[in-house]
Each structure stands twice: as C-alpha cells, then as structure tokens.
Amino acid sequence: MKPVAWFADVGIHDRPTVGGKGGSLGELTRAGIAVPPGFVVTTAAFELFLAALEARQPIRPLVEALDPDDMDAATALSQKLRARVMADPMPPEVEGPIMDAMRTLCPDGQPVAVRSSATTEDAEDASFAGLQDTFLWVLTPEDMAHKVRECWGSLYSVESMTYRRKHGLPEAGVAMAVVVQQMVDALCAGVMFTRSPTTGDKSVITIEGAWGLGSSVVSGEVTPDKWVLGKITGEISQRDISDKHARQVPAEQGGIVEVENEEPMRSQPCLTDAQLLALREVGRKVERHYGKPQDIEWALDKAGNVLLLQSRPETVWAQKDAAAKPLAPAGASTMAHVMSVFGGRK
Amino acid sequence: MTDAAKGFPLPSSIKVVPGTEAAQAAYPYYTQFVPEDDGKFWFYNSMHFPEPMHHFDMITAEAAYVAMGAMNTRMHVLPTAKGVDHRIINGRVYIGGVVVTDPDEIAERVAEFTSRANFYYENWEQLYEQWKDKMRALIAEAQALPSPTLPAYEPEATFREGNAVAASHDLLKIYQQQVEGYHRMWHHHFEFLLLGYGAYMTFFGFCKQAFPEISDQAISRMVAGMEAEIFRPDEEVKRLARRAVELGVDHHFTDNVDIDAVLADLDKVAAGKDWLNELEVSRNPWFNVSSGDGFYHYHRSWQDDLSMPFAALPGYIAKVKAGENIERPTEQLIAEREALVADYRELLDTEEDKATYDQLITLAHRVFPYVEGHKFYCEHWYTNLFFNKIREFGRLLLAHGFFGPDGVEEDVFHLAQYELESAIVDLMLSWGVGAPPRGPAYWPPIVAQRKAAIEEWGKHPTPPALGNVPDAIDDPAINMLWGITRENLDSWLDDGSGNPNELKGFAACSGVVEGIARVVKSVAEISRIQQGDILVCQVTNPTWSPLFQKISAAVSDIGGSMSHMAIVAREYGLPAVVGTGVATQRIKDGQRIRVDGGKGTVSILEDA
Numbered sequence: 001m002k003p004v005a006w007f008a009d010v011g012i013h014d015r016p017t018v019g020g021k022g023g024s025l026g027e028l029t030r031a032g033i034a035v036p037p038g039f040v041v042t043t044a045a046f047e048l049f050l051a052a053l054e055a056r057q058p059i060r061p062l063v064e065a066l067d068p069d070d071m072d073a074a075t076a077l078s079q080k081l082r083a084r085v086m087a088d089p090m091p092p093e094v095e096g097p098i099m100d101a102m103r104t105l106c107p108d109g110q111p112v113a114v115r116s117s118a119t120t121e122d123a124e125d126a127s128f129a130g131l132q133d134t135f136l137w138v139l140t141p142e143d144m145a146h147k148v149r150e151c152w153g154s155l156y157s158v159e160s161m162t163y164r165r166k167h168g169l170p171e172a173g174v175a176m177a178v179v180v181q182q183m184v185d186a187l188c189a190g191v192m193f194t195r196s197p198t199t200g201d202k203s204v205i206t207i208e209g210a211w212g213l214g215s216s217v218v219s220g221e222v223t224p225d226k227w228v229l230g231k232i233t234g235e236i237s238q239r240d241i242s243d244k245h246a247r248q249v250p251a252e253q254g255g256i257v258e259v260e261n262e263e264p265m266r267s268q269p270c271l272t273d274a275q276l277l278a279l280r281e282v283g284r285k286v287e288r289h290y291g292k293p294q295d296i297e298w299a300l301d302k303a304g305n306v307l308l309l310q311s312r313p314e315t316v317w318a319q320k321d322a323a324a325k326p327l328a329p330a331g332a333s334t335m336a337h338v339m340s341v342f343g344g345r346k
Numbered sequence: 347m348t349d350a351a352k353g354f355p356l357p358s359s360i361k362v363v364p365g366t367e368a369a370q371a372a373y374p375y376y377t378q379f380v381p382e383d384d385g386k387f388w389f390y391n392s393m394h395f396p397e398p399m400h401h402f403d404m405i406t407a408e409a410a411y412v413a414m415g416a417m418n419t420r421m422h423v424l425p426t427a428k429g430v431d432h433r434i435i436n437g438r439v440y441i442g443g444v445v446v447t448d449p450d451e452i453a454e455r456v457a458e459f460t461s462r463a464n465f466y467y468e469n470w471e472q473l474y475e476q477w478k479d480k481m482r483a484l485i486a487e488a489q490a491l492p493s494p495t496l497p498a499y500e501p502e503a504t505f506r507e508g509n510a511v512a513a514s515h516d517l518l519k520i521y522q523q524q525v526e527g528y529h530r531m532w533h534h535h536f537e538f539l540l541l542g543y544g545a546y547m548t549f550f551g552f553c554k555q556a557f558p559e560i561s562d563q564a565i566s567r568m569v570a571g572m573e574a575e576i577f578r579p580d581e582e583v584k585r586l587a588r589r590a591v592e593l594g595v596d597h598h599f600t601d602n603v604d605i606d607a608v609l610a611d612l613d614k615v616a617a618g619k620d621w622l623n624e625l626e627v628s629r630n631p632w633f634n635v636s637s638g639d640g641f642y643h644y645h646r647s648w649q650d651d652l653s654m655p656f657a658a659l660p661g662y663i664a665k666v667k668a669g670e671n672i673e674r675p676t677e678q679l680i681a682e683r684e685a686l687v688a689d690y691r692e693l694l695d696t697e698e699d700k701a702t703y704d705q706l707i708t709l710a711h712r713v714f715p716y717v718e719g720h721k722f723y724c725e726h727w728y729t730n731l732f733f734n735k736i737r738e739f740g741r742l743l744l745a746h747g748f749f750g751p752d753g754v755e756e757d758v759f760h761l762a763q764y765e766l767e768s769a770i771v772d773l774m775l776s777w778g779v780g781a782p783p784r785g786p787a788y789w790p791p792i793v794a795q796r797k798a799a800i801e802e803w804g805k806h807p808t809p810p811a812l813g814n815v816p817d818a819i820d821d822p823a824i825n826m827l828w829g830i831t832r833e834n835l836d837s838w839l840d841d842g843s844g845n846p847n848e849l850k851g852f853a854a855c856s857g858v859v860e861g862i863a864r865v866v867k868s869v870a871e872i873s874r875i876q877q878g879d880i881l882v883c884q885v886t887n888p889t890w891s892p893l894f895q896k897i898s899a900a901v902s903d904i905g906g907s908m909s910h911m912a913i914v915a916r917e918y919g920l921p922a923v924v925g926t927g928v929a930t931q932r933i934k935d936g937q938r939i940r941v942d943g944g945k946g947t948v949s950i951l952e953d954a
Contacts, residue, residue, distance in 0.1 A: 199558040202693045230564055232689040235856040236944050237561045273857075326698035327555050334709055335464050337702070341547045342459065342822055343425055 003045030003094050004101045007038055017042045019117025019177035024311055031289045033282060034307050038112070038181030039101045041148050043119060045094045046175050049152065052091045053084060060171040063156070068165035074158045081156040086149050095145065102141040102180065110182055111137045111250065113309075114147035116154060117177040136215060137183055137250040144180060151178045184307050185250060188270035189214030189299035190224050192279055193314060194231065194287045200317035202293060204237070205229045205283050209270045211261060212247025214297055214309065221258075222246055225269050229280050236276060241269045271300070278306050286311050292318065354811040356384045363436050363806055369799030370436065372401055372762055372792075374408070377434045388433065388440040389811040389835075392927065393828055393904050394641050396884055398437025398803035401762040401796060402736065405528065406641050406729075407432055407439050408763075413532035418540060418823060419444075422466075423458035427821045437803040440812060443821035466541050470712050474538065477716070481534055481723040488527050488731045493738050494520050496777050514774035517742075521770055524735045525763060528728075535724040542713040543826040549710040552702065556694060561944075563855060563916055568687050569710045570913050572680050575722035577914075579635045579648065580891045582628035583655045584672045587662030589624045593617040596667070599659040602873045605652050631727060637868075637890070640725035643737075643759045644868075647730040657872045658892030665895070679917070718913075739770065746773055746783060750790035760796040761789070810927070811835060829925075847950040849926045849933075852905070854912035856944030857921030859899040860951065865935040880941055882933050894918045899941040901929045901948050915943075923948050 001017055010018045010026030018026065022040035029035050053059055059081060066074060106112060114135040133154050135147040154160065155176050164174065190209030195202045208217060208224040216222040222245065228238035244266050251257040271279070279298060286294050290313060297310040328337060357379040362370045371378075395407065415429020428444040446452050466473060494517045504510060546569060553565045590596040595617050598608050612618030629649055637654055638645025648654055665672050687707055694700050740758030743749065748769060749757040761769060769785050776783035815835050824830050829852075864879040866872060872893060875881065880899045883890070891914045894900070900915055905924035915922035921943030929948060933939060938951040 196559050201557050201559040203557040203564075203690060204559045228559060230561060231693075232686060233561070233564045233567070235561060235563060237559070237853070237856060239858070239942070239944065321695055324695045326696050326702070327552065328699070328702045330698035330701065332702070334467055334705065335460055337552075337706060338463065338467070338544055338548050338709075339425075339456075339460075340551060341544045341826075342463070343456065 001042060001044040002097065003042055003048060004097045005040045005042050006101075007035065007040070010040060016119055017044065017177065019043075019119050019179070020312065021115060021117035021310060022177050022179050023117075025179060025181070027289070028286065028308055028311060031285070033286060033289075034305060036182045036184050036307055036309070037105060038179060039105060040117065041098050041178040041180060043175035043177050045098065046152055046177070048091055048094050053088050056088070057084070059084070060174075063161055063164070063171050066161060066165050068162040071158070074162055078156055078158045078161060082153040085153040085156065086146075090145065090149075098145060098148065098180075099141045102144050105180070105182060109139065111139050111254070112144060113179075113181050113183045114138050114144055114151065115179045115181070116151040117179045119175055119177060134215070136213065136256050137254050139254040143254060148178045148180070152176050181309075183250075184299045184301050184309075186213050186299035187302050187304070188212065189297070189309075190217040190270075192283050192296040192298055193293070194283045194296070195293040195314060195317060196228070197316075200320060203231050205231050205280050207271070207276060207279055209298075209300075210242075210244045210247065211265065211270050212249050212259075213256060214299055215256060216246065216248045216258070218297065221248075225271070227271070227276055229276060231280070231284060234277055234280060236273060239269070241267065243267055244270065275300060275304065275306070282306050282308065353815065354813060355809055357388060357433070357435075357440075357812045358384050360435055360809070360812065363799075363802055366436065366799035366802055368792075369401075369796045372765070372796070373399075373404060373434045374762065374764070377404070377408075377432060379433050379435055383433065384813065386431075386442050387811065387813045387816050388442040389828070389830060390808055391432075391439045391441045391828070392810070393925075394639070395439040396904055397642065398800045399434060399439060400643065400759040400800065402759040402766060403642050404434065404439075405525070405763045407434075409529045409532040410535070411441075412529065414536045414539075414823075416533065417536040421537075422462050422540065423455050424540065424823065425452050425455040425459050427823045430823070436806060436808060437800055438808045442813075443824045445821050463541055463544075466538065467545065467709065467712075470538075470716075474716050477534065477537060478723070481531075481728070484527060484531060484534065485723070485728055485731065488524065488728065488735065491520050491524060491735060492516070494742050496742070496773070512778070514777050517739075517770050517774055518767075520735070521739065521767060524732060528732045531724055531728045531732075535720060538713070538716045539720065540823055540826065542717040544822065545706075545709045545713040546717060547822075547826055549706040552706050553690070556699060556703070557690070560690075561853065561856070563853065563912070564686070564690075566913060567916060568683060568690065568707065569714050570683065570916075571711075571714050571718050572676050572683070574715065574718035576635075576718055577674065577891075578632045578722075579655075580658075580914075581674055582632045583658050583892045584662050584674075586621070586624060586628055586655070587659050587672070588666050590621055590659065590663055591666045593621050595621050596663045599656070599663055601657075601660055603656065605656050608656075634727040634730055635722065636726045636730060640721075640729040643733040643756075647726065649730065650734070653870065653872060654890070654892060657875075658895070661895045662892075674917075736766070739766065743769060743773065743785065743789075746776075747786035748773070748783070748789050749793060750786065753790065753793070757789075757793045760793045846932070849901075849923075849929055849948040849950075851901070851923040851926035851929070851946050851948070852912070853942075853944055853946035854900075854905075854922035854924045855915040855920055857899070857919070858940065858942045858944070859921045860938065860940045861898050863901075863933045863935065863937045863939045864897075865930055865933055867930060880939055882929050882939075884930050891918070894920055899943065900924075901926060901933070901939075901941060903927055903929050903931075 005018055007026045007029040010023055011030060012023045012027045014026065015023045018040040025035055025038065050059060062077060066077060102112065116133045133151045135150070138144050138147055155174060188209050188211050190207065193206045196204050196206055207227045207229065210217050210222045210224040217224045223242040225242055226240040227236055229236050244261055246258050246260055248256045248258050283294065283296060286296060293314040294311045295314045296308060299307050299309055301307060358381055411430055411432050418424045419428040426446050428446065430441045430443050433440045446455060496513055500512050549569065550565050553560050590599060595612060598611060609622065612622055633648035636645040636647050637651065662672055691700055691703055694703060736758060737755055740755035743758060744753050744755050758766065769789065772783045772785045859880065861878055861880045863882045864875050865882045866875065867884060875893060875896055877896055878898045880901060881893065881897045882901045884903045894914065899921040902924045903926055905912065912922060912924050921941050923941055923943055923946050926948060933950060940949040940951055
C-alpha cells in the first residue's frame, strides 16, 4: 500500500488503511457528492515512519511496558515519544509523496485542513477523544507535514496510551491515518442530522448552522441557527434563529481566528430556504447511499455551493431501533385500531 | 395550570349586557344558563359561531346539536361521548360535551358501537353513494318548494281540482317543510362525520407515534382527496376565465366592475350570450357555495352574489392570456400524494408497522371523500337554499308591513324560528279574517331592539370558556370537531400575558412572508385586496380560494390544520396560519405583518 491515497480511490471498506473519516470522504466522493478534494496519509505512511523511528530507538516496546496506573511514568513517556514523533526525520519515501500530493492538491497554495482519521470503531469512543485532532487553514506543505506529525503524536498522548494498556490492546495494531483536504472558506457551516436527534424521527432532517467555519458550531462556541425540515415533504417546520455573536474565519498566518459578528448579520438566518432545501437533497442522497440515517458536517462556500466535510452513521437512535417493537399489535382489526380514538383515554 | 386564579369564569358570573335583557330572553328557554350549569365546563364555539347570533340563525346550532346528539348517543352509540349541550349568552354560543364515565355503560356502548361502526367502515363507499342520493333528493325537495304568496282571491282551480285548501295554509306547510328539511339535512350531515373523523384521527395518531415530528400538514396531504366537490367552484371560475378568452369577451372582466352592467353588456352580443350560458352551467350547482361557512344567514352564496368569482376572473384571465396553465393538475397531485404515502411507509421500522400503516391509510382514504365533500351538500348548497326560503318569508312579511316602513326582508332573521312561525300564523289569520295583522305594530320595535343588542354584543369580548377545567378532555367528538385539548385550554388561560403583537394559531402551510395585512370581514370587501396582500379574515373557507392567486399569505380567526382552507392553501403553496382566534380584532388593516406558516405565528411588525 502507498503512503498517499486520493479520495476518489478509496471507500468505506478501506477503513483499516485510511481510517473512518478518510474512507467516508472517499465514499462520498465516489457517490458523486460534492466534497472538497483531498487525500489520505495512509497507515502505511505511519508504519514506514514508525519503522524508521523504531530503527533508531524503541517505541512500541516502551508503551507495552507501561504501567497504566503510574501517571508520572505515562506523562514522561508521552512527552518523550511525542517529541520524537515531532522531531525525528521523516523517511523520504513518506515525506516525498505527501509533499507532492499537497502540491498537486493545492497548485496555487490553497489552504488545507488536516484531521486525524482513526482506523477502529472504538477509537471513536470518548476515551479516545484526544485522537480527534483537527488543524484548520494550514497553508504550506511544510506546515501540513508538521500537522500530520501532530496527529500521529496524539497516539502517544497519556490518555491514549493508558487506554490501550488498560484494555490490553496490542501496540502492533495501532496506527493512524490522516486526512488532508482542501479547505472551504465557508460563508456558513454546521451540522445536519438526517433524523431527529431529540425524538429519533426518521421523517425529519435537522440542520444547524452559523456564520463562518463549522468549527464554531462543532465546538459549541456559538449557538447555531436551527431548522427542522420534512425529509420527504421539504416543509420547514421549525426555525430557531439565534444570536450568533461570533464567527471563526481563517487567520492571515494560517489557523483560525474568532471575530465578532455585527448586526444585522448576527441575528439573520445563515441559510436561505433554497439553501436549506439544497442541503436536504444532499442529506437524502447520502442517507440513501449508506442506507441509514447520517450525522453530517457541511459548509457553504462563498459561491453558495453546498459541500460535505464529513458523514457518519447516526448511532444513538440506531441502537434503539434494533430493539424497536411494532407500534400497534400486528394483525389487529380496523375496529381495534379505531377504538384507540373512540374508546376513551388509554 | 389550573389554579383558581387562572380558571375560567363560572357561567353564573357572566352578566347579560345591560339593555339587551329582552333580546337575551328571546332565545329559547332551554338555551339559557341556569345555576346548575356552573358545575359543568363550557367553551365558546367560536369555530362555528364567531359572531353574536341573530335569533333565527340559532336554528343552525339547534338543528345541528339535535342531530349530532342523536347520532352519537342513539345511532352510532359512541362509547364514551354523547352529544353536546348548548347555551347562549349575549349572543354567544357555548357548548359542553356529555361524557360517559360509568364503566358498565361504556362496556355496553362499546358492544353496540363496534357492530354499528364496523358496518359503516365495511360498506363505506356504498353508503356514501346512497348518502349523496339522499342529499340530492333533499335538495330537490327544497328546490321544489314554492315561494310563499298570498293572492287576493284563491284561484278557482283550487276548488275545481277538488283541493280547496287555501293559500294561507301553504305558508305554514312550506315553512314547516323547510324547517323539517333543514333538521333532516343535519341528520345526514352527522351520519358519517364522527366515524369519518375517527378513522382519519386513527391514522393521524399512528403517524404521530411513528414520526413524532411529522407536521399535521404532511399527514393531511397524505389523506387529502383530489376530486372533492369543494375544489370545483374554483375550477369553474378558471373554466369561465378560459372560455372568456376563447370567446373573445375577456375585456369585459376587469377589477371592481359593476357586475350587473357587465352581465347586461354580455347579453347584447352573441359571444357574450355564449359566455352567459357557460356561467349558467357553472352556477348549477357549483356556485351554491357560501362565501362564509354557511352558518349565518348573511353568508351568501356565489349564486346570490357573484362578487367572489368576478373578483377572481381578471387574474385568471391574465394568466390564460399569458399562456399559463391554470387547470388543477389532478393527476400530478395524485401522483405526489401516492409518492408521499410510499416514502413515509419506507421509513417504518417493522413489517408489522407497514401493515398497520397500509390498513389505516386505506381506511382514511376511504372515509375522506365524505369528510371533505359533505360540506358542499350540507353547509353550502342546502343551507343556502334554506336561508333563501326564509328570505322569501321575509319579503312576504315585509310586504305586509311586519317590519315597518323602513324594514327590509333581512329583518326576518331577527325572529327566532318559533316567533317566525307565529308571525306567519298572524299573517294567515289576517289574510283569512280580512282584518289587519298585529305584526306591523308588534315586530318593528322588537327587531330594532335585537339589532341594537347584536351590535352591542359584538363590542363585548366573551371568555373562551366557562367553568372549571376538567383534568382531561376525554370527549372524542370535542377533540375531533373542535380540536379542543387540555393543552389548548391551558394556552387560552395564558392568553393576554404574552406579547400582544404575536398571535398563535395552527400552522396550516409553511413558509414565511411579510406583507401588508388586508383585514376582510365580508365578501363585500374583497375588491380591496391588492396583489401580494396578506389576507386576514374570520372564517377560512375554500370558496375564497379564487383569491389565493392574488395574496401572498392567509391568516384566519377560525379553523384547524385540517380545515378546507388549510388544504387549499397547501395546494397553492401559500403560507397560512389558521385558528388564531383574534387576528381580525388585533391586526389593523394596512399593518405590516409577518406570517410564519411553519410555526403557526403571526407578528405585527408596524402600524399602518
């Protein structure tokens, strides 16, 4: 396997090598859904890098020998290993292809987002939260490579290492993919659930959004506008327009910065009805593609185009569905049903 | 919250407006509040009777409650609900349900109801066809009733043919037959109504359970019929617009024309005569629709007042000339409805649920033609014939001086139905005796007093409900027909504490629109509506639908999300909020307002 894989060449089944995020973006790209272009730094790249590190001084044996209850030791080890991940030379067979890929992706120096892409289901657990790194508005190939190292390094955070030790997970299987994706200078952005997060209703789509980059919504720093749309009917049955006091925008030197929103912008809805309906169409398409409700991150570029940044299956209600019972007794007569209305209070 | 401070006033605490005592006393004795009524919960039936009642118009309430009670209590034997009691104070009709609480009685009634209702559901289509025949026959009977007249001398034919019953007797006969027919119409009206709504509500309840956030609108769109009679009047106006263009007479139709002059002009040319023939085809029967909901004598039909179709014709004609297709795309609408039903079905989790869904939507589709269609025959066509017949008696009494020198035929509606019968007998006596009737001296001051009382009552707001709020509204009839739930009552109790510039109602059709409010209280005012205005009216009625091409949103005082106007609004994709209770009182003509048809809110933005 190569150290770099383009979105168009991977799918959800490539999760072990490109991670969940990378696989999902590949899957969406292949399904014809507008996704900002990008590539995945695969687990092969990580393995090559780690092999180069191990050749000089051991890494995995040190983690395997760690006592998860000895916090001082874990802290010291984490500092040591993360410093090596950040500073040790990157083998040319890794560095060459990822720098080339960045130049191909961004011929005019376009900015990218760099995100970790975990390879196992449980890596998405809360205990692994530290693994979900995201670096926005990364401007140069050199900086991109630096952020890729940071993503890798998070495998050696105190929480991550002690979690693996407590669960007895072998270090040999531990790897990390990293997604590098052209960045959208979003007019507004947010999340979309293709079922109701509050009732589990599959007939509605909930959209939340705020001005600027989606990071303000995902991090909860801004109360987003919220809409509920009929998935099938397209009717907008609920509109809660909030006071969006700030937005996150690209910083000149890379990264992001928060700026205050002025009136009337802060109290204006960040999406028009037409844009809401366009999002609904995309949401339905993704849901149909996967055959189950999705939890989606989206952005609207300055030209008003809807782009998807991520989509993953909704999990909370899906578990409840598995235990779902019929709403009414099977095979009941018409009269039995009608009596629910005429028979008085139940 | 049902603490004492927030309860509704007791019936006994509601005083008759000073100066209107005699008018109040003239309503039937069994509709007057008595002290025992304080123990019961009542609500103002503003849905059907939003304005103070003329004394004659009380027959609409009376006949309807006689029939509805008989159907619920004795015919279908609803397990937990009997009929509704009604009372009137200051011209306002209050009603209260009669529920069954004794478990043994409920069990007995369940057994009866199950067998009876099952018969209806099993044979619905056939029974409904039979029903339409009954209604057409009843309408034909009413149409066949002669106009009441009193000749100077009885024609010889009367006795030469062996009859020898004088014309005065026909007055009584016509009147009593017409009243009898009206009562019979209300029996027909309620024959299927509760069962139909019940089947619909069952599907509705299932959808709400399966899709907790589904809108009422989406459910009613799945159920709505496409061929319902109530769409026809508007379709006929469209047809007439098309024919006017085809016949080259379209230049006669412009805004605010003198309708009689236009009809006279058309009658002068051949193409115009052709169009008038087309008009006759449309009128019978499709213009027998009330411009209101048919509950008041002054809700006139298109048949009697062509203002509504004439207000709509110029707009439709312009569209036809612009090459636009204005016909209702029935096939497309049916296809959309089928797709909607199939798409929701697909979202259900289990095969069992899908089977139940199929069963219930089939039942809802089966009953819905009646739910949508009965109004055309009952509240519109028959009621219009009925009030017009009473008008004929008004004309006769007026001619005999019963309403004084300044009287009008409409004064007849200030007499209660039993009083009217007595006035007719007075006239019969006088004609036969050959002496002057007593009515001309007796009725004019009474009519004047009642006119004044109705005007006075209209100025006094009335509480939305009276008495102690029950813990739950268990009456399926009240729930279904009036949409009254415990939640509604709580919000009524909270009324007034909220923002006075914010009105809440039922979300009838989603979309947000800002515009100029045009508060229209009667058909006479429709010519004031300009392109893009927001219509604010009291009763929402599909017979106003020809206006929907002109307006940008609609708001009403009365109506639920299943009201016909809501259905038509959805078809036009017109944002609408219905059942606000107070829109025509709070919103001033010309004010800028915002209608959010998805949320069911109306905001007053600035003064006119």
